[in-house]
Each structure stands twice: as C-alpha cells, then as structure tokens.
Amino acid sequence: MTSSADAQMLLVQLLDPANRADPYPLFAQIRERGPLLMPESNMTVFSSFADCEDVLRHPDSCSDSMKSTVVQRQLAAGAMPPRGNTPGFLFLDPPDHTRLRRLAQQAFAPRVVRELEPEIAATVDGLLDAMAEAGSGDLISDLAYPLPVAVICRLLGVPVADESRFSSAAALVAQALDPIMTITGEPAEQADARLAAGDWLREYLGGLVEQRRTHPREDLISALIAAEEDGDQLSAEEIVATCNLLLIAGHETTVNLIANAAQQMLRDTGYWAALAADPDRASAIVEETLRFDPPVQLSMRIAGADMRIGEVDVACGDTMLLLLAAAQRDPAMYEAPDEFRPDRDSVRHLSFGLGPHFCLGAPLARLEARVALSKLTARFPRARPAAEPVYKPNVTLRGLASLSVAF
Incomplete structure (x- = not known):
C-alpha cells in the first residue's frame, strides 16, 4: 500500500512543469500502485x-x-469565504444540475450544432489561407486557438472586437481548474x-445578458433567456454562470483536442497522409486522440x-481525484495502450465524462476537430514540424502553447 507521503510526492510531480510534455510515464507509475489513499487529506486518487x-x-x-x-x-x-457566485451546472448536483442543464440544452441542440458546420468550414478555410500565404505557421495560434x-x-x-480580451480571460480562468490547492494545500501562483x-x-x-433582454439576437445568450420549461427560466446569474462554463469548457478543451491530434x-x-487522402478517417483520429492524449487529464468528484469503489471504501465527504489520462492507457482496458492506433475496432474513453455530467458540448467539439483536421491535412499533405512543441502550464486542461509547422 502506498503511504500518504509517497502519494503526495507523486501528485506533486504531476504539478511539475517538467512533466507537462510527457506525463504518461508518471501516470503509469501511479496506476501501477493502485488507488492512492490519502486519509490526512480526505482524498483517494483513482487511476484505473x-x-x-x-x-x-x-x-x-x-x-x-x-x-x-x-x-x-x-x-x-x-x-x-462562503461560495459567492453562482457556479456553472458542471459543479452542481441534481436537482439544480438537472434543471440548469435541461434549460441550457435547449439552446445547444443538435440542430444548432449541425447548422454551424458551414460556418466552421469557412472559418477553417480562412485560417488555412493565411497559413498557406505565409508558407508556415503555428497550429495553435493560427488554427487550433482561433x-x-x-x-x-x-x-x-460576443462582438468580434472583444474576442481577444475575452479569450485571454478564459485562458486564465481555465488554469483555475488545476487541483493545486487540493494537492499542496497552498494557493496557486497567479491566483489573484x-x-x-x-x-x-x-x-x-x-452586460451582454442585460443587452439581450431588451435586444434579443440569434445567439446562445438570447436563447438561454428565452429557454423555459414548466414555467421555469434561468436567472441572470445562472445564465452568466452557464455561459462562463460553456466558454471555458468549449474553448480550451477543443484547442487541445485539435492540437494534440495534429501533433500525433x-x-x-502515415496517419497525416491517410487523413489527407480520406477525410472520413477524421472521426477515428479524433476518438483515438481523446483516449490517447486527452484534453482533460483529470477530474474530481465528492x-x-x-461508497465502495473497487476494493476501496470512500467515506462520505471525501474527495475522489480521477486521473483520466492514466485510466485511458490502462493495459487492463486496451491493447497496446501507449500506441496511437486510430484503426482500433472501437474506442471507449472517459474524455467527455459519463452519466448526468456527460459533456454537453461533445458534438460541437467533435465537429470542430473533424473539420479542422481533415481540411488541414488536405491543404498541407506534406506538413512537417518546424520546432519543438511548447506546452501550457495547465495540468487539468493540458495542451500545447505552440506547435510550429512548415509546408
């Protein structure tokens, strides 16, 4: 049985930026030890x-x-201090979670996602045109991010003029998902x-919510204001929390998904050339990336x-840290788990969660990644790396900060 001190040491290593480029050997080391029991921290770490x-x-x-x-x-x-702002429904439980998600889902219907495909394709084409003119590019800043x-x-x-500041703020907020306080007991740098x-x-x-109340448009905020079920509507605070959640979850994770697939x-x-020749292979590339190098590396539950999970008893109120990136390379679940194999017969993974908290934006993330990757490889079938990749400091939403390519 791994001691609490040893478990703490392993988790602190996960936070070390030196392990950001390849955390998988450390994940394997943790997984091989089985669940990490940390009674002093009221926490159990699961990795299978x-x-x-x-x-x-x-x-x-x-x-x-x-x-x-x-x-x-x-x-x-x-x-x-007591909780102040209304949390997004990702951080709530039924019945509050059920109510908020059901109302938000009306404005995130499959029809809305399907109707976005032509606009997504046109956006990708424009971004690739700029890269082609330059003769090289950074797949993060020139495609996966914008x-x-x-x-x-x-x-x-959101008005186009505000997109830059909007996305910069979102990137900072995404870092707050890292379990630094949970693991170390100390606040993170840049917490303020x-x-x-x-x-x-x-x-x-x-401010946008107030504008849309008087001047509704064809956008998500207006739809959330109008969304109603059994006479129940979202409050202004709930709409802000929902949009905040969708922004972080729908932005940073998709950036990572596109970039991780392209890097692999x-x-x-051979996979790049195969996708360039056959865009129908994009779905298999996306699903294997979600397993092999997931945009969301870990999650937490209370x-x-x-509860009894496997052979471990978990006391009411204890934290359960789930190392999803370790679980998705579990040899008990996958053949050759450390190999990137888009041709697997089927790929089960946990990257979008399970149960009532299954990712609301999963269809949109998959669509954006499929379109971006199929068009990227078709436009530049002989692309090659131009520099070593650089990683962001994020632990939970781990991803690339830079991925330079030449054509």
Missing part, C-alpha cells in the same frame, strides 16, 4: 479505467465541492490574476455518501 468509470457512474458521486469534508472544515474555521474562440463567441454573441479574470468575465457576460499525426506522418 474500471475505478474511474465506477466513480463517474456511481449515483452518490457529486460534483458540488461544498459537499467536501475539507471545504466544510475550512468554512467552519473561517479559512475560506477556431473554437470564433465558434464560441459566435454562439454567445485568475480571480480578476473571472470577475471580468462575469461582469462582461452580465505529425509524429506519424462522495455524497459512504
């Missing part, structure tokens, strides 16, 4: 596919951090900047009751 799947499916798994024993202890001691920003801003109705970015985003989105195909040019 079976255990992570059980936690995500378990009816007593909760997403509301206010149910955590540690959080309640800190509140009682005055070590942290595409989902443009799409989510189009959905929300992230809080300030979050405050600015909420204020900005609140650049490492194995035990809403005493």
